[in-house]
Amino acid sequence: MSLFVTFEGSEGCGKSTQAKALWKKVSRLGIPAVLTHEPGGTTLSKEVRYLLKKQRQGGISPLAELLLFAACRIQLVTEIIRPNLKQGKVIICDRFADSTIAYQGYGRGLDLDTIREINQLATEGIKPDLTILLDIPVEKGLDRKQTKAGDRFETEDIAFHNRVRDGYLKLAADEPERWLVIDATLPKVRIGKIIWQRVSRLLNKHHLSRTPG
Ligand code: TMP
Numbered sequence: 001m002s003l004f005v006t007f008e009g010s011e012g013c014g015k016s017t018q019a020k021a022l023w024k025k026v027s028r029l030g031i032p033a034v035l036t037h038e039p040g041g042t043t044l045s046k047e048v049r050y051l052l053k054k055q056r057q058g059g060i061s062p063l064a065e066l067l068l069f070a071a072c073r074i075q076l077v078t079e080i081i082r083p084n085l086k087q088g089k090v091i092i093c094d095r096f097a098d099s100t101i102a103y104q105g106y107g108r109g110l111d112l113d114t115i116r117e118i119n120q121l122a123t124e125g126i127k128p129d130l131t132i133l134l135d136i137p138v139e140k141g142l143d144r145k146q147t148k149a150g151d152r153f154e155t156e157d158i159a160f161h162n163r164v165r166d167g168y169l170k171l172a173a174d175e176p177e178r179w180l181v182i183d184a185t186l187p188k189v190r191i192g193k194i195i196w197q198r199v200s201r202l203l204n205k206h207h208l209s210r211t212p213g
Contacts, residue, residue, distance in 0.1 A: 001206040002085040005199060006096040006128040010165045011154050012141030013134035013200040014191070019094040021192050022192050024200060026090050031208050033086045037094035038072060042079045045072035053151040060152075062108040066118065069100050073122040081126060090208060097123050098131060098171055101152070106167025130202060133172050134184035134194055138162050141184070 023035035172179035
């Protein structure tokens with residue numbers, strides 16, 4: 001049985017590092033695992049990612065933004081997620097549909113039910129077995145990114161980022177069995193251990209565990 005794990009969080013929360021570390025750990029056990037991310041992970045999605053993140057005069061309308069993320073997701077689900085889940089693999093995805101609810105819903109203020117309908121279409125109803133939220137105070141996360149020139153999302157105001165963070169916490173509270181919320185200010189190694197505790201249990205449950213060889 002396959003396993004689908006997603007990582008979520010606001011800017012600078014460290015999810016990409018943890019997603020990669022988890023993928024390495026699972027792969028080292030000889031369990032077939034795929035690491036991917038959103039927006040990205042396919043040729044089309046990489047191109048659209050560039051368009052979405054790039055600073056531009058006049059911006060992008062929130063609805064156009066929503067549909068561009070949905071287009072990236074449909075492509076990723078079609079090319080990578082669905083076929084690999086079908087093969088019984090572990091998929092680790094850095095951001096997924098919950099990002100759209102947090103950013104375009106809570107952040108931009110688009111209607112949550114509309115987003116859920118579009119997410120349903122874009123994901124073909126595929127839901128993560130586990131979603132790991134790396135929760136970090138907004139200023140701390142943005143500070144971690146200060147060395148790079150900010151993209152269209154990173155340069156949004158603090159109020160936007162706080163709405164995104166609060167949105168994530170609401171999503172996690174509404175579905176506690178799917179979400180694992182971790183304090184992202186903890187040391188990286190500690191965070192890795194908390195994640196592994198939960199994932200190794202799920203690997204067993206999904207009959208995916210192997211002895212290291
Ligand atoms: P990241 O991969 O570096 O986190 O960049 C992706 C950016 O896109 C990040 O600021 C969050 C944003 N985003 C949305 O606004 N909605 C979405 O559905 C997704 C997947 C990402």
